Amino acid sequence: MTKQAIEDIKQLLSTHKKIVIVPHKNPDGDAIGSTLGLYHYLKKGNHDVQIITPNDYPNFLKWIPGERSILKHDSQTKICNGLIKDADIIFTLDFNALHRSGYMEPVLAESKAIKIMIDHHQAPDDYAKYMFSDVSMSSTCEMVYHFIDMLGDLDVIDTNIATSLYVGIMTDTGSFRFSSTTSKTHRIIAHLIERGANNSQIHNNIYDSNSYKSLQLLGCALTNLKVVPEFRTAYITLSQEELNKFDYKKGDTEGIVNYGLSLENIVLAAIFIEDKQEGIIKISLRSKGHFSVNDMSRSHFEGGGHINAAGGKSYLSLNDTVEKFISILPSYNKALNDE
Ligand code: 5GP
Ligand code: MN
Numbered sequence: 176m177t178k179q180a181i182e183d184i185k186q187l188l189s190t191h192k193k194i195v196i197v198p199h200k201n202p203d204g205d206a207i208g209s210t211l212g213l214y215h216y217l218k219k220g221n222h223d224v225q226i227i228t229p230n231d232y233p234n235f236l237k238w239i240p241g242e243r244s245i246l247k248h249d250s251q252t253k254i255c256n257g258l259i260k261d262a263d264i265i266f267t268l269d270f271n272a273l274h275r276s277g278y279m280e281p282v283l284a285e286s287k288a289i290k291i292m293i294d295h296h297q298a299p300d301d302y303a304k305y306m307f308s309d310v311s312m313s314s315t316c317e318m319v320y321h322f323i324d325m326l327g328d329l330d331v332i333d334t335n336i337a338t339s340l341y342v343g344i345m346t347d348t349g350s351f352r353f354s355s356t357t358s359k360t361h362r363i364i365a366h367l368i369e370r371g372a373n374n375s376q377i378h379n380n381i382y383d384s385n386s387y388k389s390l391q392l393l394g395c396a397l398t399n400l401k402v403v404p405e406f407r408t409a410y411i412t413l414s415q416e417e418l419n420k421f422d423y424k425k426g427d428t429e430g431i432v433n434y435g436l437s438l439e440n441i442v443l444a445a446i447f448i449e450d451k452q453e454g455i456i457k458i459s460l461r462s463k464g465h466f467s468v469n470d471m472s473r474s475h476f477e478g479g480g481h482i483n484a485a486g487g488k489s490y491l492s493l494n495d496t497v498e499k500f501i502s503i504l505p506s507y508n509k510a511l512n513d514e
Contacts, residue, residue: 199270200229200277204346209315211339233426269315271299313355316343334371341372392421409435
């Protein structure tokens with residue numbers, strides 16, 4: 176972000192504003208953590224602030240301070256659209272293209288509010304007046320910390336802000352183990368702990384809230400795990416029937432894709448999850464090293480994300496989607512085997 180942009184934003188925020196904050200559809204820990212971190216920060220500046228998510232998010236995020244104030248666009252459409260129309264400023268967090276907000280896209284596109292993007296995904300679209308986009312960042316939460324820093328307000332960080340931002344840095348870095356985790360990330364985390372983030376309790380709230388059924392679903396996913404050794408690839412499928420059998424709830428499949436990547440010699444992992452209601456197969460891709468699942472998803476699965484973590488979708492059946500995936504692997508042979 177340029178010095179001028181920071182000055183402009185400081186100026187903007189120097190008077191009372193109506194502000195809406197929006198994360199991507201199917202929000203994850205970083206999406207909810209970053210919106211809540213920014214929410215608490217802006218509230219301290221005495222603005223009217225409302226977070227609007229496109230839809231619901233997993234229960235393991237439903238304890239973060241301020242979470243109860245969040246409105247969901249799919250179930251409270253009228254109120255949400257009114258707030259978006261009236262807003263002076265709209266922050267869009269943890270996504271890089273308006274269509275990532277799902278059914279909110281048209282109302283966001285039409286809004287006259289000043290848009291500010293804070294995001295770490297590859298290839299951002301040019302829809303915001305102010306773009307704070309940095310693909311080297313571990314998480315949008317880390318970027319919100321830098322944003323607060325750029326505005327000269329690190330002193331303002333309290334327990335609510337610290338707790339919210341800690342959540343997304345932790346979840347997007349796989350608890351500080353992915354290569355996007357830097358010494359700077361750890362310094363920020365240290366500061367957030369100093370400001371009241373209770374690290375062990377946060378970890379417990381997010382990761383130790385499994386139900387018996389969700390663990391059984393994990394067991395089913397691991398039973399379905401297949402390996403394609405010649406392309407150093409592992410993949411998992413979950414059919415709608417299997418999801419139903421284990422009483423699937425939003426968030427239950429989060430992180431399962433990473434088990435494929437934990438296998439020795441594997442550099443590409445995928446999970447294919449059938450969603451009969453949306454009529455799609457939801458795809459998550461993960462990789463190690465330089466192999467870009469962002470490119471793979473953009474080319475074949477209508478999605479994108481980061482080099483080592485991306486999502487996408489397919490309108491084929493579960494079996495046909497897997498077949499398509501296997502059929503494209505040879506075209507990545509060199510990249511997969513050079514890794
Ligand atoms: P996940 O596999 O956990 O859903 O997503 C992995 C990463 O890719 C996340 O950063 C997520 O925001 C991004 N992502 C997931 N689905 C899509 C998609 O359909 N399009 C784009 N551009 N990014 C996605
Ligand atoms: Mn993120």
